[in-house]
Amino acid sequence: MENNVDITADWIHGLIRDFIAASPHNTMRNKTEDPAWDDALVGFASGADPIWQQYKEYVGPFHWTPWEVFNQHCPRESAGAEELTVVSWVLPQREAVRTANRRAKRYPSEAWARIRVYGEEFNVALRRHVADGLHKAGHAAIAPMLVSNWTIVKSERFSYASCWSERHAAHAAGLGTFGLCDGLITAKGKAMRVGSVVARISLQPTPRPYSNHRAYCLFFANGTCGKCMDRCPARAITRTGHDKEKCRQHLARSREYVKKAYKFEGYGCGLCQVGVPCEAGIPVKSAREALERGELPPPPPPLA
Numbered sequence: 001m002e003n004n005v006d007i008t009a010d011w012i013h014g015l016i017r018d019f020i021a022a023s024p025h026n027t028m029r030n031k032t033e034d035p036a037w038d039d040a041l042v043g044f045a046s047g048a049d050p051i052w053q054q055y056k057e058y059v060g061p062f063h064w065t066p067w068e069v070f071n072q073h074c075p076r077e078s079a080g081a082e083e084l085t086v087v088s089w090v091l092p093q094r095e096a097v098r099t100a101n102r103r104a105k106r107y108p109s110e111a112w113a114r115i116r117v118y119g120e121e122f123n124v125a126l127r128r129h130v131a132d133g134l135h136k137a138g139h140a141a142i143a144p145m146l147v148s149n150w151t152i153v154k155s156e157r158f159s160y161a162s163c164w165s166e167r168h169a170a171h172a173a174g175l176g177t178f179g180l181c182d183g184l185i186t187a188k189g190k191a192m193r194v195g196s197v198v199a200r201i202s203l204q205p206t207p208r209p210y211s212n213h214r215a216y217c218l219f220f221a222n223g224t225c226g227k228c229m230d231r232c233p234a235r236a237i238t239r240t241g242h243d244k245e246k247c248r249q250h251l252a253r254s255r256e257y258v259k260k261a262y263k264f265e266g267y268g269c270g271l272c273q274v275g276v277p278c279e280a281g282i283p284v285k286s287a288r289e290a291l292e293r294g295e296l297p298p299p300p301p302p303l304a
């Protein structure tokens with residue numbers, strides 16, 4: 001570590017936005033070398049936030065707290081939970097990519113499949129870039145998704161789940177709430193990808209501007225919508241939620257299609273993320289307007 005730069009929210013925003021603007025990794029690898037991403041939402045959560053403990057109860061005991069993952073992988077930099085901040089970001093899908101996938105009926109558009117593979121490769125590079133940038137500035141940091149023991153485990157509640165969920169980290173960092181299809185609905189909608197880094201830095205946590213973890217989904221807010229059920233070609237979304245196994249099987253089938261139709265090794269789906277009211281914004285009017293006014297609801301009840 002070279003020096004001890006004071007880290008601010010603006011510094012982190014700059015680190016992420018500059019990488020999006022300048023990194024050669026930011027490409028769909030199509031003929032016209034279009035960028036995969038053009039913007040990011042960024043939020044921060046304290047390592048001492050009680051929500052991490054709630055995730056252990058809600059997702060499963062295998063879901064790491066920031067303290068657990070940081071101290072496993074940075075033993076020489078050991079830190080208390082209150083010394084850690086989770087930096088989370090959302091990369092919203094570009095309009096052209098959403099439009100292409102809106103037309104898809106069974107398997108993903110070429111643009112969407114390219115983002116699933118090459119856009120996520122950029123996201124991996126971004127995780128490394130943020131962790132390295134913080135390290136160079138004198139602050140230990142790790143990307144939980146990139147550590148050697150990150151894994152997917154069987155979960156009674158969710159059939160399977162991972163020991164670090166980027167969507168749950170983003171929810172903790174004030175960036176969105178969960179929809180009927182399990183996707184995270186953010187201020188820029190549900191068509192997006194997420195990333196995070198845990199660092200020994202102290203930053204003001206981003207307030208969570210929602211009253212509960214499903215506040216932005218029309219189905220949970222007022223019993224309407226359910227459009228993601230109709231969009232799913234695998235019938236993996238019902239009124240009771242998202243069947244991860246059906247979804248996984250459809251994703252596996254998409255590999256053959258992508259190879260044959262688009263001539264590269266890829267996969268994807270995301271049909272439930274487009275052509276729906278939550279595609280590119282918060283569809284619940286009262287929640288959207290409250291966010292625009294900067295209003296904060298009373299603290300939410302624990303996840304249950």
Ligand code: SF4
Pocket residue numbers: 179180181216217218219220224225226227228229276277278283
């Ligand atoms: S499509 Fe409708 S029901 Fe499905 S997640 Fe979005 S708002 Fe909720």
Ligand code: SF4
Pocket residue numbers: 181231232233234235236237242246247248250251269270271272273
């Ligand atoms: S990703 Fe595809 S298969 Fe999975 S729930 Fe969404 S639409 Fe259905």
